[in-house]
Amino acid sequence: MLGFLRQVGDYTRDTVDAARNIAQGLSVTFDHLQRRPITIQYPYEKLIPSPRYRGRIHYEIDKCIACEVCVKVCPINLPIVDYEPGPTKKISKVLRHYSIDFGVCIFCANCVEYCPTQCLSMTEEYELTSFDRHNLNYDSVALGRLPTAIKADPSVRPLRELAELPKGELDPHNVPVNQPAYGPQPKQVPNPTILS
Numbered sequence: 097m098l099g100f101l102r103q104v105g106d107y108t109r110d111t112v113d114a115a116r117n118i119a120q121g122l123s124v125t126f127d128h129l130q131r132r133p134i135t136i137q138y139p140y141e142k143l144i145p146s147p148r149y150r151g152r153i154h155y156e157i158d159k160c161i162a163c164e165v166c167v168k169v170c171p172i173n174l175p176i177v178d179y180e181p182g183p184t185k186k187i188s189k190v191l192r193h194y195s196i197d198f199g200v201c202i203f204c205a206n207c208v209e210y211c212p213t214q215c216l217s218m219t220e221e222y223e224l225t226s227f228d229r230h231n232l233n234y235d236s237v238a239l240g241r242l243p244t245a246i247k248a249d250p251s252v253r254p255l256r257e258l259a260e261l262p263k264g265e266l267d268p269h270n271v272p273v274n275q276p277a278y279g280p281q282p283k284q285v286p287n288p289t290i291l292s
């Protein structure tokens with residue numbers, strides 16, 4: 097009899113414990129319901145890519161000297177540099193065509209880093225989807241198009257990434273776009289001392 101009563105007592109205590117634990121869990125869950133969702137409502141809201149974001153490559157054909165450095169440093173030798181021999185020794189190459197296939201590109205920016213005339217640059221454009229895979233092969237005209245800027249799109253609410261928020265802020269919805277980020281801005285950081 098005593099054993100039975102002890103079992104009933106243990107069972108009752110475990111039931112009360114379980115009920116308390118469930119109530120605590122539910123209270124935490126319901127507390128979360130009061131908080132503002134942190135969801136970025138794409139495509140009506142978009143995060144502004146960071147300044148060093150590696151998006152679609154921009155190309156300026158008038159600066160290109162057809163040196164093919166971008167091809168040599170590309171891990172997949174991707175850029176197509178189509179040129180003809182130039183008329184003189186000084187003008188040894190005449191560029192005819194330049195293209196990059198973004199269906200193959202891994203957006204590593206090696207070509208941008210090593211281009212001697214800086215005619216390549218990375219943009220903040222990442223919406224490159226296409227129904228036809230061949231449309232991803234950008235020629236010099238498509239590469240030369242200025243990128244779309246999220247901040248300049250009136251149909252989109254631009255939001256800042258976590259690293260760009262002011263001190264103490266975690267949700268970009270609360271922060272005006274123009275409020276400076278926490279910490280020194282890139283222009284305020286002194287150039288590193290180069291040791292010889």
Ligand code: SF4
Pocket residue numbers: 159160161162163164165166167175177210211212213214215216
């Ligand atoms: S490295 Fe620059 S200049 Fe040379 S071919 Fe490539 S894009 Fe043109």
Ligand code: SF4
Pocket residue numbers: 166169170171172173174175196200201202203204205206207208
């Ligand atoms: S970003 Fe990288 S993979 Fe793409 S073309 Fe340039 S070097 Fe090649």
